[in-house]
Amino acid sequence: xxxxxxxxxxxxxxxxxxxxxxxxxxxxxxxxxxxxxxxxxxxxxxxxxxxxxxxxxxxxxxxxxxxxxxxxxxxxxxxxxxxxxxxxxxxxxxxxxxxxxxxxxxxxxxxxxxxxxxxxxxxxxxxxxxxxxxxxxxxxxxxxxxxxxxxxxxxxxxxxxxxxxxxxxxxxxxxxxxxxxxxxxxxxxxxxxxxxxxxxxxxxxxxxxxxxxxxxxxxxxxxxxxxxxxxxxxxxxxxxxxxxxxxxxxxxxxxxxxxxxxxxxxxxxxxxxxxxxxxxxxxxxxxxxxxxxxxxxxxxxxxxxxxxxxxxxxxxxxxxxxxxxxxxxxxxxxxxxxxxxxxxxxxxxxxxxxxxxxxxxxxxxxxxxxxxxxxxxxxxxxxxxxxxxxxxxxxxxxxxxxxxxxxxxxxxxxxxxxxxxxxxxxxxxxxxxxxxxxxxxxxxxxxxxxxxxxxxxxxxxxxxxxxxxxxxxxxxxxxxxxxxxxxxxxxx
Numbered sequence: 355x356x357x358x359x360x361x362x363x364x365x366x367x368x369x370x371x372x373x374x375x376x377x378x379x380x381x382x383x384x385x386x387x388x389x390x391x392x393x394x395x396x397x398x399x400x401x402x403x404x405x406x407x408x409x410x411x412x413x414x415x416x417x418x419x420x421x422x423x424x425x426x427x428x429x430x431x432x433x434x435x436x437x438x439x440x441x442x443x444x445x446x447x448x449x450x451x452x453x454x455x456x457x458x459x460x461x462x463x464x465x466x467x468x469x470x471x472x473x474x475x476x477x478x479x480x481x482x483x484x485x486x487x488x489x490x491x492x493x494x495x496x497x498x499x500x501x502x503x504x505x506x507x508x509x510x511x512x513x514x515x516x517x518x519x520x521x522x523x524x525x526x527x528x529x530x531x532x533x534x535x536x537x538x539x540x541x542x543x544x545x546x547x548x549x550x551x552x553x554x555x556x557x558x559x560x561x562x563x564x565x566x567x568x569x570x571x572x573x574x575x576x577x578x579x580x581x582x583x584x585x586x587x588x589x590x591x592x593x594x595x596x597x598x599x600x601x602x603x604x605x606x607x608x609x610x611x612x613x614x615x616x617x618x619x620x621x622x623x624x625x626x627x628x629x630x631x632x633x634x635x636x637x638x639x640x641x642x643x644x645x646x647x648x649x650x651x652x653x654x655x656x657x658x659x660x661x662x663x664x665x666x667x668x669x670x671x672x673x674x675x676x677x678x679x680x681x682x683x684x685x686x687x688x689x690x691x692x693x694x695x696x697x698x699x700x701x702x703x704x705x706x707x708x709x710x711x712x713x714x715x716x717x718x719x720x721x722x723x724x725x726x727x728x729x730x731x732x733x734x735x736x737x738x739x740x741x742x743x744x745x746x747x748x749x750x751x752x753x754x755x756x757x758x759x760x761x762x763x764x765x766x767x768x769x770x771x772x773x774x775x776x777x778x779x780x781x782x783x784x785x786x787x788x789x790x791x792x793x794x795x796x797x798x799x800x801x802x803x804x805x806x807x808x809x810x811x812x813x814x815x816x817x818x819x820x821x822x823x824x825x826x827x828x829x830x831x832x833x834x835x836x837x838x839x840x841x842x843x844x845x846x
């Protein structure tokens with residue numbers, strides 16, 4: 355990659371200011387200094403963008419600042435001109451006519467980008483949760499956009515076919531993929547239109563992969579939102595999220611993508627996004643496949659993923675119950691990635707639904723009044739309604755609640771029956787003293803249960819128990835998989 359000839363003088367100035375060679379893409383050059391990073395947009399026309407005009411480069415620098423600064427305050431600073439000083443040499447700032455425009459940012463250590471961290475050491479659960487929280491907050495703050503979602507998806511789909519063929523992907527497979535994708539779009543088009551009418555189409559990030567997250571002030575922070583194409587950024591929040599899920603699935607595996615999906619839904623309650631997820635994941639994989647092909651890299655894994663996301667998978671409902679401290683959430687998370695289609699089952703945890711209803715983070719504590727009988731009834735009603743939504747969309751579901759009340763167990767089974775899917779209930783058991791010790795050691799969890807809550811629950815007769823009884827010990831996951839017919843970690 356090179357800097358256009360007309361920008362060489364500006365590039366030389368930025369190299370002197372930063373003391374470094376640029377980090378280049380096809381459309382920009384970033385010069386990272388000790389205290390400041392300067393981003394210059396290249397004067398190029400690539401079909402999907404045209405930065406050849408100085409006025410357009412200024413406009414898109416300012417648009418990038420406007421889009422990213424709210425979510426990365428301090429990382430994005432300002433836009434400044436490069437002008438000629440009295441000596442005729444270029445300088446940063448000044449009052450004369452702008453020769454070039456640059457975006458000024460804070461420098462980020464190369465090792466603090468999440469794709470680098472993922473490649474180096476993986477992403478631990480707490481960091482994955484924080485990534486999902488950042489995306490949920492960004493989407494919640496994003497302004498609504500008025501589009502025709504099915505038509506927009508059709509345009510993206512149709513545009514990918516010639517791009518994939520030009521990039522050298524297998525023509526037969528590309529055309530077969532396009533036919534399958536169009537069939538899936540036709541199936542979900544009414545639901546996508548309804549989501550648009552309900553406000554789920556917003557001005558999103560547009561390019562939400564791990565390389566566009568960094569650690570900033572200790573938190574994962576999205577940056578480099580798509581600034582040059584409003585059509586590609588005015589999309590359903592689920593399509594925005596799908597890029598991240600697809601990237602996580604390929605880089606780190608199904609469990610990482612499943613964790614982010616479930617944390618995201620836990621924060622916002624949007625189980626309805628699942629209806630478009632197979633199509634969105636497939637589109638994101640195909641886009642990345644032909645981008646890699648254009649760069650002369652291996653596209654085969656990505657094309658295979660694009661095809662696989664459209665393949666049908668069995669849908670089922672699994673409920674995990676037991677007293678406080680039996681490890682219901684640990685088991686639910688262990689089972690979910692291998693259930694159903696990518697990125698695995700939606701986990702609906704009653705504790706997280708309760709926290710969302712009160713507008714707090716899962717780890718925040720709630721007063722005793724939040725556990726009144728009426729509140730608990732509303733929590734369970736929401737959990738069952740979300741499960742029905744996910745099952746209707748074709749996604750497997752794992753319910754995570756105490757299920758001490760036989761009526762709640764019956765409702766879980768009724769949801770599966772209404773959806774026409776297989777149901778399995780798992781009841782975890784452990785000695786009371788072990789449960790007391792686990793609760794005493796618990797911290798940073800969505801459950802507010804303490805020893806008093808446990809003792810009250812232990813005194814309640816759960817009635818006849820027809821669910822699979824599983825010892826809540828180190829072998830719980832293996833025993834549960836065997837009980838419900840899962841074969842190892844394979845998809846089922």
